[in-house]
Amino acid sequence: MFSYNSALMKHKKIHKGEKEFICLQCGKRYRRRIDLAYHVRIHTGEKPFKCLVCGKTFCFKSSLTSHERLHRREKPFGCLECGKNFSQNIHLACHMRIHTGEKPFKCLECGNRFGQSRTLANHMKIHTGEKPFRCLQCGKSFRQTANLSSHMRIHTGEKPFKCLQCGKSFRQRGHLASHVRTHTGEKPFSCLECGKSFSRGSNLARHMQSHRGEKPFKCSHCGKSFCERSKLRTRQQIHPG
Template identity: 40%
Template sequence: MHLKDRPYLCTKCGKGFADKYGLKSHALSHSEEKPYICNFCESSFKTQGALNVHVRVHTGEKPYSCKECGKEFRQAANLIQHERTHTGEKPYECEVCKKRFNHSGKLKIHFRTHSGEKPYVCPHCKRCFAVRDTLKKHIWTHTGQRPYKYKKSKSAKEVLPRFPCEICNKMFKFKANLISHQRTHTKEKPFLCSTCGKAFGEKHGLKVHLNIHTGEKPFSCTVCDSKFSAPTALRIHMRRHTGVKPYQCDMCEKAFFQASNLISHKRSHTGEKPYVCSLCAKRFSASNKLKIHMRMHSGEKPYRCTQCGESFARKDVLTTHMRRHTGEKPYTCKICHQSYSQSGTLYTHMKTQHKQKTEPPSMEF
């Protein structure tokens, strides 16, 4: 997004925003004003969003659930960080020693081993520490008392975990959290989309899904400003900026942005083709390939060129076609600098003109 698309500028730091609301919300970061007050403990916050997250400490609400292990989180950012423990993704790299981390906060702490920065000062003996938690533990040596992690609620009793899961013995503070967790075992999906009938185990999952029907895309990329209807789609998109491909084939070491692409790719080694066309019995290794194939039978061509009106069965074919109108040639030969509108044409050029054994264009969607 260019500056002309962000006309509302912060007078303090010059950062631009697309609307007045974004600028107003940002301005609070420069102010000491905290107008949003918690009704439970009277803690104050600069934004409504920060207050909403804090209130979940009191209510026990954890709306973001890991699909791999069922662990729940109060914030989407914490879920994203946790999911990297499953994928092994470490997008944050130290510029000094190249060590990688799965969270920007861990990189920030690590960098202090190089800079020598110790911003946390003990109020009792003035000793300095690089990590806040290390300071907290140090303070115990002076006070003899472990500090509370959160302020105790003035209006709500402290709630101890007392609802056990009969299947895995995991404990929960609230019955609602237990009921939600049990669905990871029973596979029950009580939340139905009234538009298409798709079922979900969590109300939050249904809420995100509804964005597909409404066209709402509330999740924005901070790098290129692309917008998405679901946080998972945003996470996958962000990997295209970082270049991180956490899903690697153990047969040929080819890596992918998405687990589904890896699963589909592995079938090229095994020869498995589980998706069968009901009309001609042709088999496919991926469901999206079957979906595209079915359009040959139905004649459906959902992708229409806005320039000449020609329609196509596949989105990538439309993208290639559009380059005839724009003149764009994004695929360039590194040897002779000849450019092409299609990756396949470049592949053929490299093979015939330069005798290069390059990898054929990927069919990853």
């Protein structure tokens, strides 16, 4: 039941799909004036909601509320599959695609599909050749800011990932993970041809070259080729000089 005729008329517009409030900047339409007002902030840059902890500002109160959970370390949205928790519901929704296998974002260039839009955006840089993140030390450029951050540790010498078994430190988390397998003996990368297992994916890739007959490592002295770099080094020791 509706108390006023105006409220009833507004409600009927929902069923009719009427959107009478139009953004003069981009032409997008809305059913409610308040929704248009929120939208206009995207164009004006207005961010009236400010975080009292760090000073960051937001267009919408809901965005501020989500941000404040980071400071309080609240993660109320839990995955029922694996128990991982998130501060925002949208992050949980993205995470769930790992379990469901859903990949709604498709590359129009090569057809590859991705679970997240930002993963697709990063992938597209492969096709465009775009590398917008540049190292100010040596000028090398990267497609992703995470890759630049890892690269910068070469210049700073920082090795934040430490092995709890032996104390050895690494610049990248992936390198630590590979190293830990030397302690555990784990070899998760198996050859489908012969069943041989490896601790690193790169070692499996090199091994697969032997099945395909690939010999990319060529001796500059005698021209003989090898499937592994180590065998090339052994061969080069035979040659004088």
